[in-house]
Amino acid sequence: TVESDVSSSDGDHETDFTAAKSIYIVSDGTGWTAEHAVNAALGQFDYCLVDRGCPVNTHLFSGIEDRETLMEIIKQAAIEDAMVMYTLADPSMAEAAMRACKLWSISSLDILGPITDAISSHLGANPSGLSRGVTNSSLNEDYFKRIEAIEFTIKHDDGALPENLEKADIVLVGVSRTGKTPLSTYLAQKGYKVSNVPIVSGVDLPRTLFEIDSRKVFGLIINPVVLQGIREARAKSLGLGSGFETKYSELRSVREELELAKRIFAENPSWPVIEVTERAIEETAAVVLRLYDERQSNRAMPRISKCY
Amino acid sequence: TVESDVSSSDGDHETDFTAAKSIYIVSDGTGWTAEHAVNAALGQFDYCLVDRGCPVNTHLFSGIEDRETLMEIIKQAAIEDAMVMYTLADPSMAEAAMRACKLWSISSLDILGPITDAISSHLGANPSGLSRGVTNSSLNEDYFKRIEAIEFTIKHDDGALPENLEKADIVLVGVSRTGKTPLSTYLAQKGYKVSNVPIVSGVDLPRTLFEIDSRKVFGLIINPVVLQGIREARAKSLGLGSGFETKYSELRSVREELELAKRIFAENPSWPVIEVTERAIEETAAVVLRLYDERQSNRAMPRISKCY
Ligand SMILES: Nc1ncnc2c1ncn2[C@@H]1O[C@H](COP(=O)(O)O)[C@@H](O)[C@H]1O
Ligand SMILES: Nc1ncnc2c1ncn2[C@@H]1O[C@H](COP(=O)(O)O)[C@@H](O)[C@H]1O
Ligand SMILES: [Mg+2]
Ligand SMILES: [Mg+2]
Secondary structure (H helix, E strand, O other), rough: OOEEHHOOOHHHHHHHHOOOEEEEEEEOOOOHHHHHHHHHHHHHHHHHHHOOOOOEEOOOOOOOOHHHHHHHHHHHHHHHHEEEEOOOOOOOHHHHHHHHHHOOOEEEEOHHHHHHHHHHHHHOOOOOOOOOOOOOOOOOOOHHHHHHHHHHHOOOHHHOHHOOOOOEEEEEEEEOOOOOOHHHHHHHHHHOOOEEEEEEOOOOOOOOHHHHHHHHHHEOOOOOHHHHHHHHHHHHHHHHHOHHHHHHHHHHEEEHHHHHHHHHHHHHHOOOOOOOOOOOOOHHHHHHHHHHHHHHHHOOOEEEEEEE | OOOOEEHHHHHHHHHHHHHEEEEEEEEOOOHHHHHHHHHHHHHHHHHHOOOOOOHHHHHHHHOOOOOOHHHHHHHHHHOOOOEEEEOOOOOHHHHHHHHHHHOOOOOOOOOOHHHHHHHHHHHHHOOOOOOOOOOOOOOOOHHHHHHHHHHHEEEEEOOHHHHHHHHHHEEEEEOOOOOOHHHHHHHOOOOOOEEEEOOOOOOOOOHHHOOOOOEEEEEEOOOOOOHHHHHHHHHHOOOOEEEEEEHHHHHHHHHHHHHHHHHHHHOOOOOOOOOOOOOOOOHHHHHHHHHHHHHHHHHOOOOOEOOO
């Protein structure tokens, strides 16, 4: 899915915009849950989204807590021939949305309700019906853990402060452009303290890397040709030209750095080596955490467990 | 929701663990979509989760692409009396999960299917049935935009490189502990380049802050007593003691810094001032982006629009 702000689209996209089908996302909270689910489902239509065979626009309306605004949005959806996906904690709001959509023949879906109901039966407890704006669970243990993790991770980006490696939950080792920084901050958002250590020709790895618990170290590797492609696309997106000469030398230096990485990984066989080529950040994160559990717990079926 | 790894729980939690109801989350992908949805739904049970009146454990199984592993997980769910929430792109896998759960009287819910079906009808296109492991949409425009945003944001944390402020999409201004860094990295994950500028007594704000397009500047403010509480909790979680003396002087300096912030915001009335007290990072992010759209587009009903 090629994603961009509709507002910043150029003339070409403008034409598509009118042809595109709209999905309205409405939440009394942030809307991120529904957006996440819609994005995953849109993955099922990648085959026609890429060539804009079935162009789609999403419009996210967050913080919708009163019925008047809700009705205005649904009216607008009717005008734009949009469908409506909603997460509304107050059952009367959810019902109002459902009825209005029915009345105006808009296709709609309650994303939160079925999940809440299923959990309610499982727990034998009733949902509060209160939206996240009303309940206040931000200042808990988890909040501090997450903030600590993010601050730690930013301070320990790109090999900084190697003397603190043992304080990290996860240590990522790899050559440039394997996405160490984005992966680190993604894991940090999930509460893990991450340090990342670059592999650079001619620069020694910090001694501490070989002294810490090796179960938290992960190697990242990438296909050199694809990596080269990434670097080129990146140079292009930055408006930089790339002559054949530089391309060739880059590919060579990339290959050399990757050879070095492979040698280091071979010398440290206890580090799992994760192939990041053509994986999105969140996919690599899932692989890291799966292996993390496996190495910490020795479970046959790795899982990420949490208690609430 | 107080969240922590089950594996790292102490003796006390161990007892709760056996009493807790389990929710199994199964995905052929990362599992983050289903986890996000389950977390939102669990918000509806905060009232009994906080005092562990209805303790819950979630167990996330990601990358489940073969039927054998799927069946093993569901068998384990039956043993643990867990319910199963799943996102499986292959309809035959989703059906197998549904049937097995029925057979073993496990309550279960397909989180992806209904959303995909609704979108399918709306677009008049069939879902591919291919999981994210099979389709490869990671190396698109969006991927580079996101990586750029994350790298920019990390480089421009805490007032660094003020000469680049005009290159940011969003500039956050506020005193320490208003969560500028976590908020910045969260917005960066969504593709926005963010700079954050701290307000510190005795330190001048960078001149560039007053020269850039003011529509991208946002002030952050916090309740001083709550901020003090946050700082205390933080000191406690770090194992630091906090005497009355330090507490008093802290509260005074916090108040002074907040007074300074208020004066600066009053002198720059075009900057919206966002109250972050008791808001989770993602909630403040939603408010920022809502205001961002409002200021860029002058729409009556702010929205975040994307085209695919
Ligand atoms: N902590 C919470 N307490 C109550 N409701 C929540 C909580 N977190 C999320 N929700 C609800 O879950 C849905 C999705 O949340 P959001 O992702 O913020 O749009 C909304 O209806 C929210 O009101
Ligand atoms: N880009 C994509 N292409 C196809 N399916 C996807 C894509 N992204 C997510 N999905 C599917 O959506 C569900 C949720 O994804 P995940 O959040 O990775 O667990 C899974 O069944 C994935 O296979
Ligand atoms: Mg939502
Ligand atoms: Mg999922």
